[in-house]
Amino acid sequence: MHNGTTHSQDERRLFWAAAITGTFMIAEVAGGLLAGSLALVADSVHMLTDFISLGFAWFALRLAHRPADFKRTYGFARFQILVAFTNGISLFFIVAWIFFEAIHRLFNPIIVIGSTMLVIATLGLVANLVVFKLLHGADQENLNIRGAILHVMSDLLGSGGALAAAGIILLTGWFSADPLFSLLVVALILGSAGHLVKKSGHILLEGAPPWFDVTEVGTDLIRNISGLVDVHHIHAWLLTQEQPMVTLHARVAEIQRSDSIILDIKRRLKEKYDISHATIQVEYGPCKDHPNTLTG
Numbered sequence: 358m359h360n361g362t363t364h365s366q367d368e369r370r371l372f373w374a375a376a377i378t379g380t381f382m383i384a385e386v387a388g389g390l391l392a393g394s395l396a397l398v399a400d401s402v403h404m405l406t407d408f409i410s411l412g413f414a415w416f417a418l419r420l421a422h423r424p425a426d427f428k429r430t431y432g433f434a435r436f437q438i439l440v441a442f443t444n445g446i447s448l449f450f451i452v453a454w455i456f457f458e459a460i461h462r463l464f465n466p467i468i469v470i471g472s473t474m475l476v477i478a479t480l481g482l483v484a485n486l487v488v489f490k491l492l493h494g495a496d497q498e499n500l501n502i503r504g505a506i507l508h509v510m511s512d513l514l515g516s517g518g519a520l521a522a523a524g525i526i527l528l529t530g531w532f533s534a535d536p537l538f539s540l541l542v543v544a545l546i547l548g549s550a551g552h553l554v555k556k557s558g559h560i561l562l563e564g565a566p567p568w569f570d571v572t573e574v575g576t577d578l579i580r581n582i583s584g585l586v587d588v589h590h591i592h593a594w595l596l597t598q599e600q601p602m603v604t605l606h607a608r609v610a611e612i613q614r615s616d617s618i619i620l621d622i623k624r625r626l627k628e629k630y631d632i633s634h635a636t637i638q639v640e641y642g643p644c645k646d647h648p649n650t651l652t653g
Contacts, residue, residue, distance in 0.1 A: 367495045367502060368418045374488045374505070375411035378404055378512075381484040388477030392470040394535055397477055397519050404481075407508045410444045414505045434597045435560075441504035442557035448511065448550035452543050459536035459543070469535050471526035478519035485513045504553050511546040518542045563594040566601045569630050577629065578607075582621045584614045590646065593632070604636040606644055615639045 382404040389397030417437040425432040489509050495502045518538035525534040565571055575588035587608040595601050607622060609615050619637050626632045 368415060370491045370495045371411055371415035371418065371502075371505065374491045374509070375408055375415055377484055377488050377491075378411055378509075379408040381481060382408055385477055385481055388473060392473035392477065393467055394469050394474045394477075394519065394522075397474055397481075404512055407505075407512055410440070410447065410508050411505050413440045413443070414502070416440075431596055434600065438557050438560050438597055441553060442561055444504040444508060445550050445554035445557060448508070448546055448553075452546055452550065455539050456543050459539040462536040463533055466532045469522075469526055469532050471523050474519060474535075475523035475527065478516055478523050481516040482513070482520060485509060485516050489513060504557070507549045507553055511542070511549060514545050515542050560595045560598070565593040566595055566630075566632075569593045569601065569603075569632070574626075574630070575605075578622055578625055581625055582618060584610050584618055585622070586610050589644065590638075600634070601630075601632045602634045602636075603630075603632050604638075606638045606640055606646070608640045608642075608644070615641075 382401055385397060385401035385404060388394075389401050414437075417440040420433045420436050423433045489506070492502065492506045492509060495506075518541055519535075522534040522538040525531055571591050571593060574591060574593075578588050579585050585607060588605055589608075590606040591603070592605070593601065593603045603626060605622075607618065609618050619639065622637055623635050626635050
């Protein structure tokens with residue numbers, strides 16, 4: 358019940374975050390073009406992708422509530438991970454565009470209206486702070502939410518950089534401050550994007566949970582469960598950040614003890630590895646999936 362309530366709250370937070378971002382994006386596009394500021398234009402383009410990513414993040418949470426069907430037996434929960442991965446990839450494209458445009462402007466400076474830039478950057482900072490506050494109260498362990506927060510954090514950096522650049526331009530008339538601060542934002546965004554892509558990509562590739570050591574789990578189970586002879590064909594993966602799963606073959610010494618051993622294995626996996634969903638194939642002799650068995 359609590360989990361359902363949390364998801365419902367996260368949906369509402371994402372909806373309002375997307376609405377605020379989309380509304381201010383229009384103002385920032387107009388202000389950036391009027392002021393001639395790359396930092397503002399770059400931030401407005403970033404806010405456009407934020408609006409799209411927040412919208413997809415909201416849709417992913419809604420879709421995750423749909424029950425499994427005969428084609429998608431695990432349901433739609435992993436769509437959240439797909440959205441998180443897409444958000445991370447989109448950040449790389451944004452970074453590349455800002456980088457090349459900033460380099461061009463360093464060698465070909467243009468006049469920037471510092472006063473207009475200052476006003477728009479200040480309003481952008483306020484809007485991003487409101488959105489960040491909304492998302493900060495959401496589930497921080499959810500990669501979908503985390504991806505949305507990273508987008509907003511990079512927008513905060515963009516607004517802060519634009520604000521600083523506007524101040525320098527007003528005080529000194531040095532227009533190169535605009536593309537220089539854009540490059541600073543690029544460097545800050547890059548690390549966050551890489552971390553998000555790496556983590557969500559690991560899940561999409563069926564990687565094992567970070568805390569689950571496949572090389573030692575078999576030894577641990579045999580050592581702690583009486584009557585368990587061998588454990589092999591161990592596969593562990595994450596359906597989502599919160600849903601680890603395991604399948605394994607367990608060879609037992611006594612047929613009559615197989616049911617109790619299965620319960621013992623499940624209990625051990627839950628207690629030590631925090632895994633509630635485990636599929637266990639019990640064997641009483643050589644593994645039926647061994648290549649020699651299958652071909653012979």
